[in-house]
Amino acid sequence: MFNGIIYNTGSVKDIKKYKNSIYVGIQTKISFNTKDIGSSVCCDGVCLTITKIKKDIIYFYISYETLKRSNFNKIKINQIINLEKSLIYGQSISGHFTQGHVDSTAITQKINIVDNTWVIRLQILDKTLNKFLTEKASIAINGVSLTISKIYKNFFEINVIPHTLKLTNLKKLKRNSIVNVELDILSKYIYKYSK
Numbered sequence: 001m002f003n004g005i006i007y008n009t010g011s012v013k014d015i016k017k018y019k020n021s022i023y024v025g026i027q028t029k030i031s032f033n034t035k036d037i038g039s040s041v042c043c044d045g046v047c048l049t050i051t052k053i054k055k056d057i058i059y060f061y062i063s064y065e066t067l068k069r070s071n072f073n074k075i076k077i078n079q080i081i082n083l084e085k086s087l088i089y090g091q092s093i094s095g096h097f098t099q100g101h102v103d104s105t106a107i108t109q110k111i112n113i114v115d116n117t118w119v120i121r122l123q124i125l126d127k128t129l130n131k132f133l134t135e136k137a138s139i140a141i142n143g144v145s146l147t148i149s150k151i152y153k154n155f156f157e158i159n160v161i162p163h164t165l166k167l168t169n170l171k172k173l174k175r176n177s178i179v180n181v182e183l184d185i186l187s188k189y190i191y192k193y194s195k
Helices: 064-069 127-132 162-167 185-194
Strands: 008-017 022-028 040-043 046-054 057-062 080-085 104-114 117-124 138-141 144-151 156-160 178-183
Touching: 008 057, 022 080, 040 057, 117 127, 117 178, 127 178, 138 156, 178 185
Parallel strands: none
Antiparallel strands: 008 022, 008 080, 022 057, 040 046, 040 080, 046 057, 104 117, 104 178, 117 156, 138 144, 138 178, 144 156
């Protein structure tokens, strides 16, 4: 479990591609040791398990299912990845509960800068998920906890403040960038049990 508050990023330094999966190494300033092997880390919104640690590089196996639902099928060397360690019991929750179970990807349609805030317009590629979007509800974009500011027929908008831009890879977004999306778990459960 995570809360979508990102303080650290990493850089992809190793990619091994297999038929239906990939193995990646991400360099990070976050301190890890061998006891952390097997623990979960949220990488651009995707919950991955550490399989190896070599100096300051942590390694993850990414399965076919994750590749289908996320933007990791287009991962590149030196790509900047948002990183969040899993929550510890008693830790403050500043964002919202996220699982690292990415629902789909979205494409960046437009970025407007209002003062120093980025207003980002996104379209979810799996349109069947639009029913879960609610204004002022939480959403995780590349693992970052954000609030949906406005919903239109085929897209939605989020506002990203300068502090968040400074600490995350969202500042790298441009038109047609693909991001990982995890919808608010509460909206999904409420929708399911109200049917």
